[in-house]
Amino acid sequence: MKEIISAQHLAYSYPGVDDTPGIAVFEDLNLMVEEGSFVAILGTNGCGKSTLAKHFNSILLPTGGKVYVCGIDTSLEERIMSVRRNVGMVFQNPDNQIVANVVEEDVAFGPENLGIASPEIRQRVDRALKQVGMYEYRNHAPHLLSGGQKQRVAIAGVIAMEPRCIVLDEPTAMLDPRGRQEVMDTILALNREKGITVVLITHHMDEAARCGRVVVLHKGKIAADGTPEVVFSQVEMLHGIGLEAPETVELCWKLNQCGFHLPLDKLSCEDCARAIFDAVGGGTAT
Amino acid sequence: MLKDITLGQYFPGNSPVHRLDPRTKLLALLAYIIALFCARSWIGYGLLLLLLLTAIRVSQIPGKAIVRGMKPLAMILVFTGILNLFFNREGKILFQVLGIVITSGGVQRAAFMVVRILMLVSGTFLLTYTTSPISLTDGLESLMSPLKRLHMPVHELSMMMCIALRFIPTLIEETDKIMSAQKARGADFENGSLMDRARALIPILVPLFISAFRRADELATAMECRCYQGGEGRTKMKLLHFHRGDLVTFALMAALVAAVLALGSFGM
Ligand SMILES: Nc1ncnc2c1ncn2[C@@H]1O[C@H](COP(=O)(O)OP(=O)(O)O)[C@@H](O)[C@H]1O
Ligand SMILES: [Mg+2]
Numbered sequence: 001m002k003e004i005i006s007a008q009h010l011a012y013s014y015p016g017v018d019d020t021p022g023i024a025v026f027e028d029l030n031l032m033v034e035e036g037s038f039v040a041i042l043g044t045n046g047c048g049k050s051t052l053a054k055h056f057n058s059i060l061l062p063t064g065g066k067v068y069v070c071g072i073d074t075s076l077e078e079r080i081m082s083v084r085r086n087v088g089m090v091f092q093n094p095d096n097q098i099v100a101n102v103v104e105e106d107v108a109f110g111p112e113n114l115g116i117a118s119p120e121i122r123q124r125v126d127r128a129l130k131q132v133g134m135y136e137y138r139n140h141a142p143h144l145l146s147g148g149q150k151q152r153v154a155i156a157g158v159i160a161m162e163p164r165c166i167v168l169d170e171p172t173a174m175l176d177p178r179g180r181q182e183v184m185d186t187i188l189a190l191n192r193e194k195g196i197t198v199v200l201i202t203h204h205m206d207e208a209a210r211c212g213r214v215v216v217l218h219k220g221k222i223a224a225d226g227t228p229e230v231v232f233s234q235v236e237m238l239h240g241i242g243l244e245a246p247e248t249v250e251l252c253w254k255l256n257q258c259g260f261h262l263p264l265d266k267l268s269c270e271d272c273a274r275a276i277f278d279a280v281g282g283g284t285a286t
Numbered sequence: 287m288l289k290d291i292t293l294g295q296y297f298p299g300n301s302p303v304h305r306l307d308p309r310t311k312l313l314a315l316l317a318y319i320i321a322l323f324c325a326r327s328w329i330g331y332g333l334l335l336l337l338l339l340t341a342i343r344v345s346q347i348p349g350k351a352i353v354r355g356m357k358p359l360a361m362i363l364v365f366t367g368i369l370n371l372f373f374n375r376e377g378k379i380l381f382q383v384l385g386i387v388i389t390s391g392g393v394q395r396a397a398f399m400v401v402r403i404l405m406l407v408s409g410t411f412l413l414t415y416t417t418s419p420i421s422l423t424d425g426l427e428s429l430m431s432p433l434k435r436l437h438m439p440v441h442e443l444s445m446m447m448c449i450a451l452r453f454i455p456t457l458i459e460e461t462d463k464i465m466s467a468q469k470a471r472g473a474d475f476e477n478g479s480l481m482d483r484a485r486a487l488i489p490i491l492v493p494l495f496i497s498a499f500r501r502a503d504e505l506a507t508a509m510e511c512r513c514y515q516g517g518e519g520r521t522k523m524k525l526l527h528f529h530r531g532d533l534v535t536f537a538l539m540a541a542l543v544a545a546v547l548a549l550g551s552f553g554m
Contacts (some may be wrong), residue, residue, distance in 0.1 A: 096501045100452060
């Protein structure tokens with residue numbers, strides 16, 4: 001499949017203030033994201049996830065190497081708008097990315113910036129709000145919505161620009177379990193039904209387990225990359241860099257420490273229960 | 287406590303006043319205010335009051351809401367009234383005791399001033415109660431757009447207003463949170479001298495400012511991500527249109543202002 005984002009030998013360091021040396025985040029990072037895929041990026045705090053995300057739509061420009069989005073070099077000043085129109089961003093705090101004080105006006109903000117004609121904006125806004133299930137709230141004030149609803153409005157604001165890819169930087173970090181569920185369901189549906197590429201930065205392993213591909217970042221380098229089953233079964237490696245595997249895998253791993261021989265690629269509770277059931281010799285029951 | 291602040295509160299509705307173009311309402315308010323300052327007699331005030339009451343009636347805004355909004359003004363009204371009452375020495379002397387002189391001119395001026403402020407404020411409330419903040423800023427932007435020629439940052443100003451309106455509730459909520467946090471650590475905002483209380487505000491304002499700057503930074507990034515580049519080449523989802531109601535309003539307002547001005551020039 002075609003790649004939509006490609007970072008080649010990406011190097012980046014934040015400029016130092018006055019005489020202090022800058023902070024080098026990446027030295028030589030290579031990453032490709034295929035069009036239509038759903039990729040999770042994991043890593044401990046400060047490993048450079050947000051910095052990487054900001055390279056995907058020209059908010060930050062590489063100090064070395066190149067980042068291409070839909071084949072466009074993100075460092076080309078004159079192409080910035082085509083890059084940003086193709087890659088939408090959703091941030092952690094929904095309060096700080098909602099611009100207007102009416103839901104539908106906020107969703108319209110992006111298309112308005114693109115200079116689209118009024119009737120077309122109306123259509124896009126309605127479509128986007130329906131897609132995230134917030135159409136009934138179109139005339140509400142955003143500050144009266146729940147965290148999950150605000151975040152879905154933010155997502156609608158991005159998809160109203162009809163991007164080919166959405167990058168979400170810890171969109172569920174400030175939400176309660178219900179809000180997290182709403183947001184995850186929304187982005188999974190966007191990926192499945194609209195074919196929008198999703199890059200999800202998250203701290204929640206259960207969310208990552210639902211993605212097609214997991215990339216683990218550690219100190220600005222890729223520590224693991226593959227399907228959730230492949231990445232999460234490397235439990236010791238994950239512990240080594242301060243992460244955990246999803247609970248089901250952790251459980252199997254701990255049981256293995258006590259002498260069991262369970263597989264480490266069971267990500268759903270059901271599969272995990274089945275594996276344990278089989279391992280304790282419950283085969284007679286089925 | 288802070289939740290009680292109503293800043294330009296909007297009452298959603300679908301009355302003819304709600305449906306007017308925000309530009310019409312802004313211009314009508316402007317005309318009304320000018321007329322109010324030109325009115326010299328009770329006839330002039332009477333006409334304008336009639337207009338105001340009709341507009342309030344048509345807008346279906348509960349009169350109570352307007353009265354409630356007036357409460358914070360009570361002090362100013364009393365003050366203005368007293369000042370005019372005591373320090374105006376025109377006309378017949380009605381009352382004189384201990385060097386305090388009250389004249390018929392003073393009474394009239396005091397009454398005019400109080401009525402003028404009341405009518406001015408209710409007219410403004412009617413505008414903000416029937417117009418959503420966003421269409422208000424749209425209207426302002428559109429009315430001021432000729433100033434763009436003079437390199438006035440009209441779009442930027444309206445964007446700033448829009449964002450300020452959007453963040454008022456968020457920042458109020460945050461202030462409440464910080465106050466609770468400081469109270470939990472033993473801060474006291476209610477007791478002590480004025481100085482003490484002012485000093486107690488510092489631990490609220492500092493975190494509030496820091497957080498506001500952080501928010502501003504994040505919001506700016508988010509806006510950039512959504513292709514914001516200023517007003518150039520920007521379109522609007524909701525276009526402003528004048529309808530028949532707007533024309534009728536214009537005609538009415540023009541007639542009324544002319545009437546009041548004419549009355550004024552005859553000294554009435
Ligand atoms: N604006 C900035 N200026 C300087 N250094 C920064 C800035 N933002 C992040 N950093 C540094 O860059 C590194 C990576 O940060 P970030 O990408 O935010 O990590 P993550 O999102 O994975 O938690 C951290 O060491 C952080 O201190
Ligand atoms: Mg981050």
